[in-house]
Amino acid sequence: MVFDSLSYFLFFFLVIILNYCTPxxxxxxxxxxxxxxxxxxxxxxYLIVPLFISLFTYSAALQIEKANTHTKKQWVxxxxxxxxxxxxxxxxxxxxxxxxxxxxxxFLNGRFAHSGELYKNDLLIKIIAPLGIxxxxxxxxxxxxxxxxxxxxxxxxxxxxxxxxxxxxxxxxGPVEKxxxxxxxxxxxxxxxxxxxxxxxKRVIWGLFKKLVIADRLSIYVxxxxxxxxxxxxxxxxxxxxxxxxxxxxxxxxYTDMALGFAKMLGFDLxxxxxxxxxxxxxxEFWRRFHMSLSxxxxxxxxxxxxxxxxxxxxxxxxxxLFITFIILGFWHGANWTFIIFGILQGCILSIEFFTRSMRKxxxxxxxxxxxxxxxxxxxxxxxxxxxxFFRSGSVMDALHYIKRxxxxxxxxxxENPSIMLFSLMGIFFLAIVECKKEYWNELFxxxxxxxxxxxxxxxxxxxxxxxxxxxxxxxxxxxxQF
Amino acid sequence: MIExxxxxxxxxxxxxxxxxxxxxxxxxxxxxxxxxxxFKHFFFKQxxxxxxxxxxxxxxxxxxxxxxxxxxxxxxxxxxxxEERLNETCYNVGRDGEPxxxxxxxxxxxxxxxxxxxxxxxVDNAVFMEKQSxxxxxxxxxPFYEKHPEMRSVxxxxxxxxxxxxxxxxxxxxxxxxxxxxxxxEFNKKRNVDIKGYVPLSNSLNEPIRKVDLSSKYPIxxxxxxxxxxxxxDCIKANVKLYLVSSPYFFQSTGSDTSxxxxxxxxxxxxxxxIDFSKDGFFKSxxxxxxxxxxxxxxxxxIFCNRLIDTLISRDHYKTVKISNDIK
Numbered sequence: 001m002v003f004d005s006l007s008y009f010l011f012f013f014l015v016i017i018l019n020y021c022t023p024x025x026x027x028x029x030x031x032x033x034x035x036x037x038x039x040x041x042x043x044x045x046y047l048i049v050p051l052f053i054s055l056f057t058y059s060a061a062l063q064i065e066k067a068n069t070h071t072k073k074q075w076v077x078x079x080x081x082x083x084x085x086x087x088x089x090x091x092x093x094x095x096x097x098x099x100x101x102x103x104x105x106x107f108l109n110g111r112f113a114h115s116g117e118l119y120k121n122d123l124l125i126k127i128i129a130p131l132g133i134x135x136x137x138x139x140x141x142x143x144x145x146x147x148x149x150x151x152x153x154x155x156x157x158x159x160x161x162x163x164x165x166x167x168x169x170x171x172x173x174g175p176v177e178k179x180x181x182x183x184x185x186x187x188x189x190x191x192x193x194x195x196x197x198x199x200x201x202k203r204v205i206w207g208l209f210k211k212l213v214i215a216d217r218l219s220i221y222v223x224x225x226x227x228x229x230x231x232x233x234x235x236x237x238x239x240x241x242x243x244x245x246x247x248x249x250x251x252x253x254x255y256t257d258m259a260l261g262f263a264k265m266l267g268f269d270l271x272x273x274x275x276x277x278x279x280x281x282x283x284x285e286f287w288r289r290f291h292m293s294l295s296x297x298x299x300x301x302x303x304x305x306x307x308x309x310x311x312x313x314x315x316x317x318x319x320x321x322l323f324i325t326f327i328i329l330g331f332w333h334g335a336n337w338t339f340i341i342f343g344i345l346q347g348c349i350l351s352i353e354f355f356t357r358s359m360r361k362x363x364x365x366x367x368x369x370x371x372x373x374x375x376x377x378x379x380x381x382x383x384x385x386x387x388x389x390f391f392r393s394g395s396v397m398d399a400l401h402y403i404k405r406x407x408x409x410x411x412x413x414x415x416e417n418p419s420i421m422l423f424s425l426m427g428i429f430f431l432a433i434v435e436c437k438k439e440y441w442n443e444l445f446x447x448x449x450x451x452x453x454x455x456x457x458x459x460x461x462x463x464x465x466x467x468x469x470x471x472x473x474x475x476x477x478x479x480x481x482q483f
Numbered sequence: 484m485i486e487x488x489x490x491x492x493x494x495x496x497x498x499x500x501x502x503x504x505x506x507x508x509x510x511x512x513x514x515x516x517x518x519x520x521x522f523k524h525f526f527f528k529q530x531x532x533x534x535x536x537x538x539x540x541x542x543x544x545x546x547x548x549x550x551x552x553x554x555x556x557x558x559x560x561x562x563x564x565x566e567e568r569l570n571e572t573c574y575n576v577g578r579d580g581e582p583x584x585x586x587x588x589x590x591x592x593x594x595x596x597x598x599x600x601x602x603x604x605x606v607d608n609a610v611f612m613e614k615q616s617x618x619x620x621x622x623x624x625x626p627f628y629e630k631h632p633e634m635r636s637v638x639x640x641x642x643x644x645x646x647x648x649x650x651x652x653x654x655x656x657x658x659x660x661x662x663x664x665x666x667x668x669e670f671n672k673k674r675n676v677d678i679k680g681y682v683p684l685s686n687s688l689n690e691p692i693r694k695v696d697l698s699s700k701y702p703i704x705x706x707x708x709x710x711x712x713x714x715x716x717d718c719i720k721a722n723v724k725l726y727l728v729s730s731p732y733f734f735q736s737t738g739s740d741t742s743x744x745x746x747x748x749x750x751x752x753x754x755x756x757x758i759d760f761s762k763d764g765f766f767k768s769x770x771x772x773x774x775x776x777x778x779x780x781x782x783x784x785x786i787f788c789n790r791l792i793d794t795l796i797s798r799d800h801y802k803t804v805k806i807s808n809d810i811k
Contacts, residue, residue: 006644006647007643194500198500418661419659419660419662422661423658453503461511461514464511465511465515465653468515468653468654468657469658471657473648474619
């Protein structure tokens with residue numbers, strides 16, 4: 001079930017009614033049943049893995065807390081993390097690693113090549129990774145680390161914990177929610193609050209707008225070009241690359257807006273995931289504004305411990321930690337070298353920005369502030385767009401060919417259907433206006449939060465109208481569902 | 484009277500929220516109705532473009548010969564030759580990218596108005612292949628849902644909630660804003676080459692012929708097969724002479740396409756002639772007649788149409804029709 005489908009809206013309508021009619025002690029039961037139904041809507045078999053992770057992590061955390069010696073605590077923790085991470089590796093990366101292993105064997109021993117191929121084909125497993133497994137496991141691992149470090153008490157109520165892991169608005173593509181923020185909200189009395197419904201509903205409409213009007217519209221052009229990039233001019237490839245940047249953002253932030261909106265309507269506050277990342281003046285700042293819940297997870301549980309461990313290396317320790325963190329973050333997206341290169345590219349630019357921080361500060365003082373801002377934004381978007389070529393391409397070779405053609409192939413811009421191009425440009429323009437307004441002129445006249453409710457209603461009516469006129473109702477799933 | 488109401492609609496209470504949501508939806512409904520009707524007005528007023536051609540096919544054409552199919556119908560069958568040589572009016576109702584659902588729905592609408600004498604249906608390779616995009620493409624017919632109840636069963640194949648979505652007056656015109664605007668301009672009329680529904684292609688292919696293996700199996704969509712059968716049955720019932728045609732390709736095929744084999748089998752069962760140009764040696768030896776490997780260009784279309792007309796003339800049925808027309 002996807003957020004932008006009518007079946008989901010009917011499902012949610014039922015859940016929200018029941019949510020406010022159910023007594024507090026049974027609220028988690030309702031949310032758990034709803035989440036289980038949501039997850040197993042297409043195939044109940046998919047539920048086995050997330051349920052196992054929830055139950056296993058729940059028991060492991062209790063064992064960690066109960067352990068009377070440090071060694072025992074350490075061992076239970078290691079086993080629990082290894083099993084969770086092992087599941088992630090099995091479902092997402094087993095074919096990648098088996099490919100790597102047999103390619104390596106073929107390379108080392110020519111005579112082994114034939115039999116190697118045979119084994120490789122035999123070993124490739126048809127695995128369907130459960131939706132949102134990365135998000136589920138990251139939450140589980142984060143929880144285990146917090147319990148082990150004593151930052152969080154192990155949850156005693158198995159129902160509460162399973163609801164935390166499987167809560168349907170955040171189940172498939174995050175945000176990666178911290179247990180310390182979520183668990184206390186389950187036991188809170190579900191009081192009907194006008195503002196929760198109103199704010200949540202508005203957020204859902206805005207998310208729907210981003211997904212249907214902007215992301216899915218851009219995807220038509222992006223898919224047409226990326227699927228046949230060898231036949232397109234450099235100008236077309238550049239436009240498609242920029243369109244993909246905005247598609248990815250509109251798609252993912254649109255999903256997040258909907259997730260946060262639906263959760264809000266149920267009385268839950270989830271973490272913010274985006275803070276206008278394309279208005280960041282450097283790539284470092286960009287990563288503080290983009291996919292914030294995942295970035296902060298990596299920062300808290302990976303980068304910080306690693307850089308503390310390497311503090312003897314001085315600046316190089318920080319750079320090393322940065323690099324490793326972003327390689328893993330890239331690899332987290334999927335079992336493909338393209339994602340690893342995407343991560344390396346981020347690591348490179350962040351290291352450069354780290355070393356040139358003081359120099360850039362000096363230069364900035366000599367340039368007018370607005371020029372500095374514009375140059376920073378243009379550079380950040382361009383660099384991120386460039387790295388996304390790897391992210392979007394099917395293979396590294398495809399990405400390299402794409403880049404080669406981008407700079408070498410001349411010709412006219414591909415416009416198969418002018419209305420798609422017009423709708424796409426209008427969508428980006430509208431998104432840019434809204435984001436810039438929020439960033440720089442937030443106190444100025446506002447439509448979405450206008451004091452006059454008629455103006456507010458007209459604004460949201462306008463958004464729904466544009467969705468009906470220009471939304472793409474046959475668009476695909478959310479991009480981040482695959483991760 | 485007012486005091487209890489004030490109590491019920493106390494600010495930020497549940498009834499207050501319900502009241503505001505109701506007001507919002509009433510506002511939305513009014514705007515949807517108003518804007519949707521503006522779209523409707525201008526949609527049916529178009530004088531050029533793809534949407535106009537669809538509208539003309541469904542509501543206006545009275546041609547004796549109709550050509551159905553997707554891009555290989557729209558871009559390969561020139562009605563002018565049919566009119567000149569067969570002395571009958573002809574219109575090409577084919578539409579690029581449209582699956583068999585579109586052809587069947589348009590036929591339904593046409594048969595409600597009149598009975599054409601001959602229908603030529605271009606059957607494409609993989610015509611019955613199961614793919615979601617075929618259902619998405621039915622969107623081209625959404626503006627006709629309200630006016631043409633005979634097309635509704637096909638349009639509703641798009642999804643279980645299609646009927647609900649179509650309660651909106653704007654939804655049928657989704658993504659058509661710029662097309663409708665263009666279709667109402669004189670400029671668009673000059674820009675679009677449209678010869679009675681036929682859209683000629685001008686590119687000339689310059690490459691050696693490739694080998695393509697058509698024998699690989701793919702899932703067959705039973706809805707598409709049913710549409711094909713119903714298309715044939717409706718033509719038979721309406722006493723319309725139907726010719727199923729597979730037009731030329733510029734590739735050397737090995738094996739036979741699953742859909743074409745099935746289409747031929749069904750045609751055979753229903754006693755309908757299937758004219759196969761897909762393996763015609765003349766076209767295989769001349770790449771210059773093609774725009775790409777699956778569409779002949781204007782020059783290729785001239786040759787193909789005339790060869791097809793020769794075949795039609797040679798058929799007994801056509802001779803009979805000709806004679807009876809001559810006597811009249």
